[in-house]
Amino acid sequence: MVFYQEIKKKKGGDLPDAIKIGQTHCMELVKYKDVYQLQNLGGVHGVASAIGSNVENGIADDAEDIAQRREAFGSNTFKKPLAKSFFHFIVGATTDFTIVVLIVCAALSLGLGIKLHGLKQGWYEGGCIFFAVFLLVLFVALSNLQQERQFNKLSRVTDRTQVNVVRGGRHQTISISDIVVGDVVCVAIGDQIPAEGLFLCGYSLLVDESSITGESAFIDVNCIFIVLLVYYFTGNTKDENGNREFNGSKTKVDDIVNAVLRIVAAAITIIVVAIPEGLALAITLALAYSVKKMMADQVLVRKLSACETMGAATTICADKTGTLTLNKMKVTKFWQDQDFVKVGASSSIAPSVRDLIRQGVALNTTGRVDRSTLVSDFEFSGSPTETAILSWAVQELKMEMTESRQSCDIIHHEAFNSQKKRSGVLMRNKTDNTIHVHWKGAAEIILAMCSSYYDASGMTRDLNDDERIRFEQIIEGMAASSLRCIAFAHKQIAEEERADENKDNILKEDCLTLLGLVGLKDPCRPGMLKSVQACQNAGLNIKMITGDNLFTAKAIAFECGILQPVQDMFPDAVIEGAEFRNYTPEERKQKVDRIRVMARSSPSDKLLMVECLRQKGHVVAVTGNGINDAPALLEADIGISMGIQGCEVAKESSDIIILDDNFASIVQILRWGRCIYDNIRKFIQFQLTVNIAALVINFVVSVSVGEVPLTVVQLLWVNLIMDTLGALALATEQPTMELREKAPMGRTD
Numbered sequence: 139m140v141f142y143q144e145i146k147k148k149k150g151g152d153l154p155d156a157i158k159i160g161q162t163h164c165m166e167l168v169k170y171k172d173v174y175q176l177q178n179l180g181g182v183h184g185v186a187s188a189i190g191s192n193v194e195n196g197i198a199d200d201a202e203d204i205a206q207r208r209e210a211f212g213s214n215t216f217k218k219p220l221a222k223s224f225f226h227f228i229v230g231a232t233t234d235f236t237i238v239v240l241i242v243c244a245a246l247s248l249g250l251g252i253k254l255h256g257l258k259q260g261w262y263e264g265g266c267i268f269f270a271v272f273l274l275v276l277f278v279a280l281s282n283l284q285q286e287r288q289f290n291k292l293s294r295v296t297d298r299t300q301v302n303v304v305r306g307g308r309h310q311t312i313s314i315s316d317i318v319v320g321d322v323v324c325v326a327i328g329d330q331i332p333a334e335g336l337f338l339c340g341y342s343l344l345v346d347e348s349s350i351t352g353e354s355a356f357i358d359v360n361c362i363f364i365v366l367l368v369y370y371f372t373g374n375t376k377d378e379n380g381n382r383e384f385n386g387s388k389t390k391v392d393d394i395v396n397a398v399l400r401i402v403a404a405a406i407t408i409i410v411v412a413i414p415e416g417l418a419l420a421i422t423l424a425l426a427y428s429v430k431k432m433m434a435d436q437v438l439v440r441k442l443s444a445c446e447t448m449g450a451a452t453t454i455c456a457d458k459t460g461t462l463t464l465n466k467m468k469v470t471k472f473w474q475d476q477d478f479v480k481v482g483a484s485s486s487i488a489p490s491v492r493d494l495i496r497q498g499v500a501l502n503t504t505g506r507v508d509r510s511t512l513v514s515d516f517e518f519s520g521s522p523t524e525t526a527i528l529s530w531a532v533q534e535l536k537m538e539m540t541e542s543r544q545s546c547d548i549i550h551h552e553a554f555n556s557q558k559k560r561s562g563v564l565m566r567n568k569t570d571n572t573i574h575v576h577w578k579g580a581a582e583i584i585l586a587m588c589s590s591y592y593d594a595s596g597m598t599r600d601l602n603d604d605e606r607i608r609f610e611q612i613i614e615g616m617a618a619s620s621l622r623c624i625a626f627a628h629k630q631i632a633e634e635e636r637a638d639e640n641k642d643n644i645l646k647e648d649c650l651t652l653l654g655l656v657g658l659k660d661p662c663r664p665g666m667l668k669s670v671q672a673c674q675n676a677g678l679n680i681k682m683i684t685g686d687n688l689f690t691a692k693a694i695a696f697e698c699g700i701l702q703p704v705q706d707m708f709p710d711a712v713i714e715g716a717e718f719r720n721y722t723p724e725e726r727k728q729k730v731d732r733i734r735v736m737a738r739s740s741p742s743d744k745l746l747m748v749e750c751l752r753q754k755g756h757v758v759a760v761t762g763n764g765i766n767d768a769p770a771l772l773e774a775d776i777g778i779s780m781g782i783q784g785c786e787v788a789k790e791s792s793d794i795i796i797l798d799d800n801f802a803s804i805v806q807i808l809r810w811g812r813c814i815y816d817n818i819r820k821f822i823q824f825q826l827t828v829n830i831a832a833l834v835i836n837f838v839v840s841v842s843v844g845e846v847p848l849t850v851v852q853l854l855w856v857n858l859i860m861d862t863l864g865a866l867a868l869a870t871e872q873p874t875m876e877l878r879e880k881a882p883m884g885r886t887d
């Protein structure tokens with residue numbers, strides 16, 4: 139109550155009366171993880187009611203209430219760090235290795251000049267180097283400042299992360315920054331935890347808190363000095379009158395010093411020429427320019443060097459669901475017993491079987507069904523597979539979600555993951571106290587767990603080999619028409635059969651009874667065929683690595699042109715993850731090039747494939763959207779994730795995010811990558827020719843004549859002013875259409 143008044147006084151706003159504790163109190167609770175306090179407040183439920191919320195229905199869906207909460211507790215936005223000042227960038231640029239070398243050279247040159255030619259004429263060279271350094275620092279700092287501003291703009295795009303909250307009993311998707319204190323948030327696998335809070339309920343919770351580091355490289359320039367000094371002391375340099383400079387004891391100490399100083403001056407000249415001052419600038423400019431251009435195509439580059447690497451890519455590993463397909467699912471087929479059940483004809487199924495399927499769908503899910511009070515329509519939330527099944531069960535089987543949920547107690551829930559490809563639930567029926575286990579998952583995996591099936595009249599029948607083959611044919615048939623197949627299975631457990639709850643496998647996994655099969659349609663993204671062909675024309679090898687069924691994967695691969703009818707003849711073009719996993723490393727290396735489609739793969743199989751390709755020298759780009767793609771995205775040379783369908787973990791693991799999920803953008807990234815690669819190469823060629831020519835002239839002339847013909851000032855002019863303008867011109871060169879057709883460069887170039 140104290141905190142509540144405190145806030146009221148401070149902010150002067152009206153707080154909802156239901157709120158009993160204030161910001162400081164909440165902060166202390168989170169900060170000190172104070173369990174004693176938590177108990178005092180009445181546990182999680184107590185805290186929820188103290189902040190005027192409800193663990194079931196969340197806060198009221200009322201704009202005024204939300205505004206008051208935001209006023210009292212603040213909003214879920216980071217205090218943006220103060221924008222770095224221009225001075226910060228100047229300091230940053232000055233500590234660059236090249237600049238430090240140049241500053242040392244300038245200081246030396248200034249000292250030497252004054253020593254050799256007096257103050258009036260001697261300041262000239264050193265001063266010029268200083269001026270050049272000043273220009274370079276200014277330019278680099280300006281370019282970095284510009285880049286930082288651009289990056290800030292980009293990070294505002296990533297701020298738009300969406301989260302799922304319950305307000306007024308309804309699930310809603312809101313922006314992460316709109317969350318207020320009291321909101322009940324639903325976090326699914328692969329989501330970001332959007333704010334500090336208390337855990338209400340859930341299964342298999344694992345939170346990752348790691349971060350990623352980078353690395354850098356240096357260039358060594360020491361050797362030039364040594365060569366020059368050896369050259370002087372062997373007696374080969376001559377003074378202005380043609381006499382040998384080094385003449386043993388006859389040479390006066392002062393002469394030696396002066397001569398050495400002149401050599402140092404020459405060395406400085408050579409260093410100044412040898413350092414490609416414009417290179418770093420050219421690379422930054424080229425990358426920054428292309429990043430800006432790509433942003434216009436809805437491509438967000440998180441790691442600058444990724445664009446350049448993309449130019450060298452030789453292979454793309456794409457996942458199916460959500461990348462090649464829309465990940466918008468709909469149940470289009472339903473099989474019960476061995477009969478296809480037409481839309482609207484589910485009443486032909488025995489009521490007992492229908493009830494069991496309803497129970498399985500309603501309890502064994504991470505999705506939700508809400509009935510909006512305003513619109514009398516249903517609202518479904520959860521993963522696309524879950525929502526498709528829920529909406530089918532509500533419409534076709536007349537499932538009542540709340541009723542089904544209230545009739546049972548959940549004893550244990552095994553959440554879906556890509557490794558096992560199934561989810562299960564153990565529950566007790568409140569009416570007759572019976573215990574049931576329900577499984578739902580990849581059809582052939584669930585079928586393998588069954589030993590019987592329900593026929594249409596509700597009788598259980600044995601699943602002998604013939605029957606099993608017939609079910610397998612049904613699955614294969616659905617998959618071949620590019621449907622994703624999910625099976626439901628059930629078993630009633632006798633009390634004495636119940637496994638010890640402390641054991642790993644609480645849920646019974648064998649001798650189940652098959653309830654039915656559904657086929658979900660997930661259409662290919664429009665224009666997929668064209669994009670795949672464009673990549674193939676660019677010499678890229680496209681492979682599909684998916685967690686889905688072999689036949690579904692094959693059907694989609696044909697649809698989007700990854701597999702061509704001729705390739706179907708090759709036995710190794712399509713394989714399953716398990717097969718690939720069981721090969722020896724040598725076999726894998728030998729076969730990996732021929733593989734076009736890898737189906738039923740787990741996250742580790744995806745990773746294994748990418749590792750194997752990289753070991754073979756391929757430059758691998760991986761595209762993905764799910765948490766099952768995250769390990770492969772991290773391992774890839776270029777990880778590309780989808781902005782809309784992608785989960786937070788996938789986005790976090792990737793180097794590039796395609797904001798509008800358009801696969802065709804890959805071709806665009808490829809073009810820009812190759813363009814950057816080309817532009818930087820051209821710049822290096824350009825600068826090398828200039829520098830080598832200058833070095834050779836200076837070297838040859840100073841050996842034969844004993845004088846350095848091109849002065850530091852002249853060389854700096856060439857190196858800085860001309861090269862910087864050259865860098866500007868080359869960096870902003872647009873990618874040509876031909877770049878798409880060129881063969882990829884690969885790792886060797």
Ligand SMILES: Nc1ncnc2c1ncn2[C@@H]1O[C@H](COP(=O)(O)OP(=O)(O)OP(=O)(O)O)[C@@H](O)[C@H]1O
Nearest residue numbers: 457458459523554556559561578579580684685686
């Ligand atoms: N929520 C779910 N409950 C039960 N089974 C599911 C669920 N979601 C997917 N499945 C089954 O698990 C299989 C594998 O899913 P997984 O997440 O590994 O890959 P995917 O999303 O199908 O494909 P991709 O790797 O191309 O993105 C699916 O083919 C489907 O049969």
Ligand SMILES: [Ca+2]
Nearest residue numbers: 457459460764
């Ligand atoms: Ca996916």
